[in-house]
Amino acid sequence: MTLPTPPYQLDMPDAEVWYYPRFFSTEASKAYYLELLQHIPWKADKVRMFGKWIDQPRLTALHAINSNPYTYSGLTLYPEPFTPALQQIHSKLQEELKESFSSCLLNLYRNGNDSNGWHADDEKELGKNPSIASISFGQDRIFHFRHKTDRHLKKRIVLEDGSLLLMKGTTQHHWQHQLPKSKKPMQPRINLTFRNIL
Numbered sequence: 001m002t003l004p005t006p007p008y009q010l011d012m013p014d015a016e017v018w019y020y021p022r023f024f025s026t027e028a029s030k031a032y033y034l035e036l037l038q039h040i041p042w043k044a045d046k047v048r049m050f051g052k053w054i055d056q057p058r059l060t061a062l063h064a065i066n067s068n069p070y071t072y073s074g075l076t077l078y079p080e081p082f083t084p085a086l087q088q089i090h091s092k093l094q095e096e097l098k099e100s101f102s103s104c105l106l107n108l109y110r111n112g113n114d115s116n117g118w119h120a121d122d123e124k125e126l127g128k129n130p131s132i133a134s135i136s137f138g139q140d141r142i143f144h145f146r147h148k149t150d151r152h153l154k155k156r157i158v159l160e161d162g163s164l165l166l167m168k169g170t171t172q173h174h175w176q177h178q179l180p181k182s183k184k185p186m187q188p189r190i191n192l193t194f195r196n197i198l
C-alpha cells in the first residue's frame, strides 16, 4: 500500500495552482482511460478563429449534472448527463477537494499533433474566480502557463497519468495556459476539466 503523494503549489504570482501527482492510482487511471475512450461520444467540433470555422486540434465532449450550455470560441455545447465513470470521478473530486462542480469538459488528444492553444478559462458562465479541476489519463504531456501582462513570467509542468491540476482564485485573470503539440510519438491522452457552469 503506497501513500498518496501530497499536492504542491506552483510558484506563480497572481495565481493559485496546485498539482496532485497521483490523485488516481495507476490501475484506476488505466481503467478510467479505457472506459472513457470507449464510452464518451467524442466529437470533432469546429470553433470560430479569425473569422473562420476551423477544426479543433482534439476531440471534445461536455457532460454535466445540469443542462446549462457552455460557449467558447463561438461554439455552444449542450451537455450530456454524467456517465457512471464520470459520476465516480466527480464524487471523489468533490469529497477530496470539498468543492462542488456542475460540469465536465473533456478533451481527447489523439497524438502529438493534437493540442490546446493559449487561452484562459474566463467565460462569464464560469463565474468570477473559477475553480477548475483538470484530470489527466494516458500519455504524459507538457503544459505551459504564461502571465498575461508580465510576459517573461512562465511556468512549465508535465501533466502525468492519474494527476490532478487545480487552478483557482485569480489564476484565469492573470495567466493563460496551453498544451503544445509535440514532435515525439505520443499515445492518446484524456483530459477532464471539472468546472461550475452557471
Ligand SMILES: O=C(O)CCC(=O)C(=O)O
Pocket: 105, 107, 116, 121, 134, 143, 159, 177, 179, 191, 193
Ligand atoms: O488538456 C489540458 O490539460 C488542458 C485543457 C484546457 O485547458 C481546457 O480544456 O480548458
Ligand SMILES: [Fe+2]
Pocket: 119, 120, 121, 177
Ligand atoms: Fe483551459
